[in-house]
Amino acid sequence: MGLYNYQNRVRDTMLSGQSIILQAPTGAGKTRAALTPFLDTFWDAPSGTFPRKCIYIVPMRVLANQFTEELREESARYQRVFRRNLDVGRQTGEHREDPEFQKELTFATIDQVLSSWLIRPYSLSVRQGNLNAGAFVGSYLIFDEFHLFDPDSTLPTTLHMLKMLKGISPFLLMTATFSGDMLHDLAHELGAKDILLSEDELQDIPSQKKERHFHTVDRPLVSDEDIYIDQIVSAHLAQEFDDQRSLVVCNQVERAQRLFQALAQHKDLAGVTVRLLHSRFLREDRQRREAEVRQEFHKEKEKHTVRSMILVGTQVVEVGLDMSCRALHSELAPAAAILQRAGRCARYEGEIGNVYVYQVDQNQLHPYHEKEAKQQCVLTWEWLKTHESQQLDFRLEQQLINHAHTPTDKKLLEGLRGTELGHRERVYALWRGDGTRADAANLIRNIQAVTVVVNSEPDQLRHAPFHAESFSLHPGTLQGKFKTWKDKNESLDPDWDRGRLPWLVQKLVETGDEADTQSNRPIQYEFKSVAHAHELSAPLVVINPALVGYSPELGLTLYPTEHYECKVPQLMQSQREKYGYRLESYERHIQLVHQVYSSDWQEWIAAVGKRIETAYDWQPGIVSAMAELVVCLHDVGKLSEGWQQWACDWQAAIGIPLPHGIAVAHTDYDPTNELHKALERKMGRKRPNHAVESAYAVIPILLSMLPDKDKHRPLFRAAFTAISRHHAAFTSRPDSYRLIGGYEQHITETMALLPESLQSIDIAGMWQQLVYDDKAQRGIDTSLLVQSDNEPDMVCYMALVRALRFADQQGTKLGNH
Structure with a gap:
């Protein structure tokens, strides 16, 4: 398939030596636009034409699995012609395929990239900390959905990185949702060209020929006392009988789990398949669920195997899933997030969809509880109320973004400039060897994730801890749960039916002779019990299985349901390598x-x-x-x-x-x-x-x-x-x-x-x-x-x-x- 006009413009601009900040609507093919300069030059262009290493960076632990597989298939086809393979990998907390960023095309989360840049890589030991930073020098860097970068940590560290690599590493920042002022000012700051699609270029994209109407609902989907699903049920059943597709997005996993259970048990949805997708599924279950979603929400109806489906999810559906529904129900979030979610509704040419945005209780704004995010939510709701039931095209979506985000974007840019010196000094301190992983985490993102493993005998895992099945939890969520578990375990609360547990959570620490920094011997690990919540800052923690549960339908629950603990990694059982030397x-x-x-x-x-x-x-x-x-x-x-x-x-x-x-x-x-x-x-x-x-x-x-x-x-x-x-x-x-x-x-x-x-x-x-x-x-x-x-x-x-x-x-x- 040929390129759209704007994709050609992106390719030509990048190959001319100019970095880019790109804004294009959801479903417009930004990923293909970003990768084309790399793919067009990788196999047969003279060395030095363009970098032959590309790192594609996303803000969340969800990658476009389908697109990754397409790239691998494309690589195999080109290999037969050019005798050169394109090695594609992923590096996230879930897919640890490229911890040293050695593959030629790596899809990675921003956490993995910035921790490596700060010489505190999440994927490697402290002693190996300086292995990865050089991977970004001279590589082609693509930052997807960068509007989701935390403005106090992720964004300024990323900007520092790009300013330092200016003229050495070509880069492309892309988003569907940034205010015009922010786009222009960032481009000027980085010496990049800002590209916003023209009306003619928009008309060139078939997926923009569709209708998407927005509605507001003045009550929460999930509150402490109630779960409101009547609107979801009625809007779903009102769709064409032979192909009903709805998506519901909650801002937190626990609320999504409660909503899923309510929908699955609703008497009027007896013939409807209800599924749940969030970040706390095991890799195999999550991949199976993602594959099912891609098939059942695919634009080609003949690929569907069920007549009617409702998917309940969290922010993980905002990026990485090529899907389209007829009705989207979303908790209130900043306009950028709402429009990103809306990109999964009426995504393809000729479709008609409805987006319902639900008010939330003030105590349920997390993860949008910070002052700026709260303001964005208020302004988003205000604008949507005045455009009730209207069809929003890309032009109106930009008006919503400008209304909701311009005030905070201006403050953000002023803040970035005002704190730039101090931020740089914190980076330099880490590069000098001062500070810890926790200090680095504060420069990566304030809402970084904790890698969690569930096992009753952590010592079994110490030879290969990062090969065990794991989950990703927000540190605040884990700290809050730990305090609750600890209080109940120590007080023998009547509701605490587990008996007094000898340990609740253990954290991974490096062991061995710290002075032995003069050899290539592998790092050794052990686990130590956590006594206080502030000790949970660690590369990996293990939770006692008595505290949690897991099922393929609900994922990980932070309360007992079905018993679960991870398998001992096969690597440890049969492939434990003893490290020796020969004269x-x-x-x-x-x-x-x-x-x-x-x-x-x-x-x-x-x-x-x-x-x-x-x-x-x-x-x-x-x-x-x-x-x-x-x-x-x-x-x-x-x-x-x-x-x-x-x-x-x-x-x-x-x-x-x-x-x-x-x-x-x-x-x-x-x-x-x-x-x-x-x-x-x-x-x-x-x-x-x-x-x-x-x-x-x-x-x-x-x-x-x-x-x-x-x-x-x-x-x-x-x-x-x-x-x-x-x-x-x-x-x-x-x-x-x-x-x-x-x-x-x-x-x-x-x-x-x-x-x-x-x-x-x-x-x-x-x-x-x-x-x-x-x-x-x-x-x-x-x-x-x-x-x-x-x-x-x-x-x-x-x-x-x-x-x-x-x-x-x-x-x-x-x-x-």
Whole structure:
């Protein structure tokens, strides 16, 4: 199918080098418009035409599963023609297919993206924190439905990210619902082009030829005392008998569950199929429900298998589901959310639909209870009341948006500008290594989700905690429930029929030797009981099954229903990998790391480096050259007397002494060998560090790469920091060291792996020793490590450390096989 006129305009604008903020109505094909520049250039355009990595970012844990599958099918077709595959993945709390953002097209939630950008990734351990930030450098970034970004956290952090990557990472922000002033001002702020569809372009889109009438209902759907479903029932049964389709959207899961139960039991709906969809279903059940919804609400009626259906849902239906109903019933929400939901009613050409918006009690405005959201709800209701039963086309929808959102949008823009400096400082603090995941969460979104697992024996999960079936809960919801559970458990409330439980909730924590940040060994975990609600800020928590329930119809309930606890992950039972090492020479390790870099990362660094060099007016090719040096010199610190003596002592202790004259990068280690485990406990903590020492030793070589030392100083600091932190995200302190005699021979042999233009670099001036003191540390902190408030420093560092760490990890694995 050919592109609409505006989709062609988006493609041409993006390929001309201009980033975009796009506003188009629901059902107009924004996703295809956004992906077309990437898809049109991925398979057969010359390298460098456009990024060959794309990250498609959504605000909620719901992705367009159907579209993802279509992309995979399209990739398979193109692969047969161009001999090149497009690897498509998803990275959310539910679909953890790409935790390191390595696939060429990744659909991800904004939480996953911004946590990675802040070097506190939700998908990885603290020690691996600097792996992901570089994934966004030089990639094509698509932000969908960005009007849903939290204005106090998500939006300013996203804007900071895009300003920093301006000219390096092309981006497209898109929405169906933003005020005109906000659209124009944001575009100006980001140096992007704002595209709002013209009347002619709207007429070009068949889905805009439809009718959608809006009505208001002056009572809540669900209150503490009552559930009002008469309007839903009558409007549903008034539809054509052979194809009745209704959608009901509540603002909270608990209300949606109550409403679903009331509809399912209603006597007049005996022949109607009623379904429930929200964020608290197991992945398999949710996917089955989403597939059923896509089929039963599809525009092609011949695909329907039931005559009549009502779907009850939450905000998860706002994005990601290609569906259309005849009647939509929604609790009051800001205009942007109402119109987003309305995009699932009369979605296709020629359809006629009715949208009913219900008033809510003041205590039921959550998650729209903040001052600005409350004001938007009031103005939305006010405008809809004055346009009762009117048909709203895109022009009138824009009037509603402008009426409800312009006042708060103006305050938002003023606030963003007023707090920008403070927000930046909080980002820089995280990049320096100050602050926790909780501090990062405050910059990601104030309504972030908590990943929840249900199991009676959490210790069973500690070897693979993130592979267990999980749910997503709002932290406020979990904290409130925890306080209730705790009070009842301690007071033995008469309604508490579970007996006194030994624990209610446990949280995941990292264990092991925190000082061991100098190897590629995997992180270990354990669970600790939660005593207070404020302790629930954790990457994952486990709830006692006695407190909750689950069924495929209702999903997770925060009260006992059907007993449920997650299965122990199969990975833990049959594929538990013991991490060991084999004796490996220094030269062999560097050779394998360089081999992985050359095959997997060199092309990426070349493309990203070209964009960086253009943005900063640097010498062409200098980023790639520095990356090669970083790869070949990252372990020079292991050529110290202390490290080699430790390796010699270890090998002698296990009965396999080192051959004479060898310098080693890894010693033998078998985690199933009792002798090795005993020696690890005895000697492991004495193993000398090597990462910052490596960077310090090669300072003269790194500096010799800079044709203009002042201009290219950020690249030097990025290289120094990448080497220093190739095992942990914030390592900065070296130990005193002295390189072994003959170190030049070992380094010279590995330098032969470099391009000829780099092989002539003089290594004689290397800093052979360091006597550590406070003065040396001050010099490292102020002159050698990246400065978090220097954007070129951070951009280059993110790219270099990503390539180095992956190459080092994979090279190490090759050496262990």
